[in-house]
Amino acid sequence: MxxxxxxxxxxxxxxxxxxxxxxxxxxxxxxxxxxxxxxxxxxxxxxxxxxxxxxxxxxxxxxxxxxGMARARFLDDETVEAQNGLRLDDMIAQLTDMGYCGMEKLSLIPGEVGASAVQNVGAYGVEAKDVIIRVHTMDVETLEERVFTNEECRFGYRDSAFKHELKGKYIVTSVVYNVKPGEAMKTREEIIQTRMAKLPTIGEVGSAGSFFMNPFVPEEQANALLKSYPDMPHFTSPQGVKIPAAWLIEQCGWKGKKLGGAQVWPKQPLVIVNADNATAQDIMDLAAAVRQSVKDKFNITINPEVNYI
Ligand SMILES: Cc1cc2nc3c(=O)[nH]c(=O)nc-3n(C[C@H](O)[C@H](O)[C@H](O)COP(=O)(O)OP(=O)(O)OC[C@H]3O[C@@H](n4cnc5c(N)ncnc54)[C@H](O)[C@@H]3O)c2cc1C
The missing domain is CATH 3.30.43.10 (Uridine Diphospho-n-acetylenolpyruvylglucosamine Reductase, domain 2)
Structure with a gap:
């Protein structure tokens, strides 16, 4: 160590x-x-x-x-166990090369295997929960190992029990994913290209990806908004009507705007970047201002996806 x-x-x-x-x-x-x-x-x-x-x-x-544990191994033909410190995208790259599919839509999402379960990462309609079979953990107090089934993880949109009732109590040590033999290279390449065109590149521009989660509003509120904004993108779901936070932020005029060293990313307004030696305070101030204007204009609260430490 x-x-x-x-x-x-x-x-x-x-x-x-x-x-x-x-x-x-x-x-x-x-x-x-x-x-x-x-x-x-x-x-x-x-x-x-x-x-x-x-x-x-x-x-x-x-x-x-x-x-620093970063290995993965097949448990059987359709099951892979990956250690927490392995970069998720390295694993997806390797699986795709080997002719396995199922996780290619999560390509290029930064971060490691451990957090993929904590955050239930997702993109292009696929979430980690769709491919996670179980999550191995260590209890921070008793130091015993414990396995959580997919159901026990209580996954939700960018959410899991590890962000709530289990927060700080368990360390995810490895994750067992379901994969299937199949060609995924073309999809992976397309997704990488799309993401690279839209999102800041790590190492070049500082960010944490999407700063806010997409809000869900009651149907009546969505219908009322649609009268004023007929072009508002919206998606009906069991949790309510999902409205893209990026659209709300853009409507408030924030795209490309700066506050101190922080900026709303011009190519994707859901992302806040460290444009010019931003302090954490710059980023928090910009996020708070964006959040307030969305609240004032639409009466919708957008919550950060980013973990404030
Ligand atoms: C450019 C960019 C694009 C992004 N695009 C997406 C996207 O498309 N979809 C998406 O879902 N996310 C996206 N993200 C966010 C990010 O990739 C995910 O949230 C990812 O899961 C974070 O992984 P990490 O290893 O960096 O975790 P960290 O940021 O280091 O940690 C995240 C949280 O997980 C906890 N944690 C980490 N490891 C463990 C562990 N082993 N056990 C217990 N708790 C742990 C931490 O304490 C913290 O609360 C993006 C980020 C960036 C910078």
């Missing part, structure tokens, strides 16, 4: 925020994870992946834990 003290988290978050952590620890086996959790019991602990959905709002006065 590797333990560092008072380090910058710049390399560990895609927003490019230069916050500091009191301790940063990386483990390479479940035994090492157990040892770390034992050693730092009582301290504030945050397990991170690639840091592609985090906003460090201040220095972290605790222990940041990261997994």
């Amino acid at each position: 590797k333990i560092e003290k008072d380090i910058s988290l710049l390399a560990y978050n895609t927003f490019g925020i230069d916050a500091k952590a009191k301790i940063f620890a990386e483990y390479y086996s479940l035994d090492e994870l157990r040892e770390l959790l034992r050693q730092y019991r009582g301290e504030k602990i945050l397990h991170i992946g690639q840091g592609s959905n985090l906003l460090f709002t201040k220095d972290f006065d605790g222990v940041i834990i990261h997994s």
